[in-house]
Amino acid sequence: MAVIEKRVSEHGTIAYRVMIRKKNHPPIYQSFRSEEAAELFVKYKEDLIDNMNAFEVPLNERITIQQLLEMKLDDFVENSRTKQDHIFIMNRLLEIIDKNKFVHQINFDEWLEIAKVLYATDVYRGGKNEACKRKMAPKTLLKIFNHISSSFSYAHEKGINLENHAIKVIKCYIRPLIKNMK
16 A cells, blocks of 8 residues: 655645555655656555565475474473484484475475485494494384474474475384384
């Protein structure tokens, strides 16, 4: 919405003050010496604002994997074991996948490949030497993907609509691994 206000100064000078207000945009104020210039300015700026909205990238296409995982960190109690686990998992995951990759670009097959890479990674229990090196347990992989999936759920609660491929990996790959171990 735009308003053009005619103002006359004490010296008799005429000015046209423009005020443009649009939802979700800061107000724009400008003064002109002619009414025609003020009207052209209004038309130009309103069209520009309307066209800018057409090029706005949806929020779910601007979230990187690192942002997704960090968003969930704020939900944990400070210095809790769960928060420490989440930080460890986040760092482990970011060793495998580019932290700046947009989440919506990671499809199910890529998440499945990430799960397989993580599962093939050796873990250390009790120390960082060869005697303590073990193959990752499927339940550990499940814990990692539960944290990832909870990050997707948290983002969804905040209004960011992302497809939760992590939960699909749990259902299709990790749960059968656990079932076969029994």
